[in-house]
Structures are given as structure tokens and as C-alpha cells.
Amino acid sequence: AQSVTQLDSHVSVSEGTPVLLRCNYSSSYSPSLFWYVQHPNKGLQLLLKYTSAATLVKGINGFEAEFKKSETSFHLTKPSAHMSDAAEYFCVVSARAQKLVFGQGTRLTINP
Amino acid sequence: GAGVSQSPSNKVTEKGKDVELRCDPISGHTALYWYRQSLGQGLEFLIYFQGNSAPDKSGLPSDRFSAERTGGSVSTLTIQRTQQEDSAVYLCASTYSGDTQYFGPGTRLTVL
Numbered sequence: 001a002q003s004v005t006q007l008d009s010h011v012s013v014s015e016g017t018p019v020l021l022r023c024n025y026s027s028s029y030s031p032s033l034f035w036y037v038q039h040p041n042k043g044l045q046l047l048l049k050y051t052s053a054a055t056l057v058k059g060i061n062g063f064e065a066e067f068k069k070s071e072t073s074f075h076l077t078k079p080s081a082h083m084s085d086a087a088e089y090f091c092v093v094s095a096r097a098q099k100l101v102f103g104q105g106t107r108l109t110i111n112p
Numbered sequence: 113g114a115g116v117s118q119s120p121s122n123k124v125t126e127k128g129k130d131v132e133l134r135c136d137p138i139s140g141h142t143a144l145y146w147y148r149q150s151l152g153q154g155l156e157f158l159i160y161f162q163g164n165s166a167p168d169k170s171g172l173p174s175d176r177f178s179a180e181r182t183g184g185s186v187s188t189l190t191i192q193r194t195q196q197e198d199s200a201v202y203l204c205a206s207t208y209s210g211d212t213q214y215f216g217p218g219t220r221l222t223v224l
Binding site: 034036042043044045046049090098099100101102103104105 | 116143145147154155156157160168171203205207212213214215216217218
């Protein structure tokens, strides 16, 4: 079975500093992995996805993630946080029939 | 183009009443998914429709939950005899092929 674990329920950074949101996955086959973002009272928006091409995936708004099979990790990073990045972030793995399995989410707070 | 739309955006109902939640997928998308987002359970898969195939109902939490998709487009999620634990945000997503699912804004259901 596929699963993801987001290692931090809450991350707080200062504006202009790097962001790191951690995710480990478990999959019985080569997974498809995603990061989605959810702003308050908004729907889920796809940030980026990994589907067995390049291991470093670039997404929208300056985010990127690196797939590391040896560590079963898919951490999300951004070099410089912006106030508009404050949101809930979900690491997601695609299971059979593309059913998505979500992590518990990481709430990102940006301090001015 | 238009994204996934859901209605109503908010629904307040009394315990024991039936409710219907509607999802309009992106035009041309063949697959449609329902998920539930609740405080205690996070985001969880409910049901999946692919073309004319029988739906995958493996995520439905009880037989009070049902869904249909008419004409391969609009879908309705019905909850009968609502309970307080059904309070959640119900999210719909659609996709044409591959993994990327596009989410609607959700319906927030409150059962009093």
C-alpha cells in the first residue's frame, strides 16, 4: 500500500529565508508523487509532480522538490519565502487507479 | 478555461436529514474523484468514476454515502441520514488522463 508521512505538522520561517517541508513516502512500486497547496478557504492547487522523469522537479511559485529513492523522500523547498506562501501543504502519492493518498499536511507560517 | 466547480459552497443541515452535493468536472475529463477533508481524518478518498466503468466505491465510509455520475459528466454525492461526524469539506477532482487531478473549491458541510 502507498502512504506518505509529512514529518512536520507546522513550520515557521521568516520572510526571505529558505523553506523546507519534509515528506517520506512508502510505495510498493515506482510512485507518482505530488505536492499540493491549500490557501485558507481555497481549493487544492498543484505545486509540482514527480512521475519518474527527472528527480529534481520544479514547480510553480519558485518551489521545487527532489525525489530520493534511497531515502524514500520527496522534500519540498523554496530558496526564499514570501508572505503569500503561508498555507497548508500536502505531500501526496498516487495509488492504484490514480487514487490520491494524502499526508496529514504541514502548515507553513511566514513571519515578517 | 473553467475549472472544477462544486455546489453549494456551504451546507448546514440537521442531523438525520439527507444532503446532495454537486460536482461539475472540467469539460472532457473522463475521471472524477470525491474526497473528504475533516479535522480528525485529514484528506481521504471516497469514490472514483472512470468513463463508463463501474465506480470504485472502496473509500465510502458507510452505506449512507452514495454517488452517481450522469452522462459521464456531472456527479452528485448523496449522504443519507446525516450524522455529526459527516461534517467536513467534500472535495471533487477530475482528470483527463495520467495523474494530475484538478480540484474544485469544495463544499463545507456542517451537520448540527
